[in-house]
Amino acid sequence: AQSVAQPEDQVNVAEGNPLTVKCTYSVSGNPYLFWYVQYPNRGLQFLLKYITGDNLVKGSYGFEAEFNKSQTSFHLKKPSALVSDSALYFCAVRDYGQNFVFGPGTRLSVLP
């Protein structure tokens, strides 16, 4: 069965510094990987996805993610964090049954 792990409940970073939010996955075939962001009292919004091709995927709001097949990871990154990036981030994998499996979420706090 597919699964997603986000090893950090909370990530704190200073504004202007690079940020990384970690995600590892387990799938039986080729992975379809996604990152979503949730702002307070809102639904989840799509950031980016990896389907195939380039291991570095660029998405919304300056975020990017690096797919690493050997480490089964899909870490979310941004070169320079903004206070407005503070939110809850979810990694997800989509299985063959078309259902999404979400990680537990990582709360990102960007400190001014």
Add this chain to the structure above:
Amino acid sequence: NAGVTQTPKFRILKIGQSMTLQCTQDMNHNYMYWYRQDPGMGLKLIYYSVGAGITDKGEVPNGYNVSRSTTEDFPLRLELAAPSQTSVYFCASSPQTNSGNTIYFGEGSWLTVV
């Protein structure tokens, strides 16, 4: 720009009452989902549907029922509400075409059972 629309936004229920959370999408997506998100937790799949007339249980279906009479609508029914059903509920939809398609979420429905 409607996307996935959920109603109501907020609701307080008494133990034992019943209610329906409404969900509609205007993107002609075949797949629809109901998730719950408990405080500080991730998303748990309650029910999903791959098309009109077809529904299936997810990870936590007990205490809920769904129907899918049209492509657009996917209501979630809570029978005999219990405090354990206090949660935020998200409806979502996705195209069928391939597994690379994203999932689109509604804004959520905050439910408190007292």
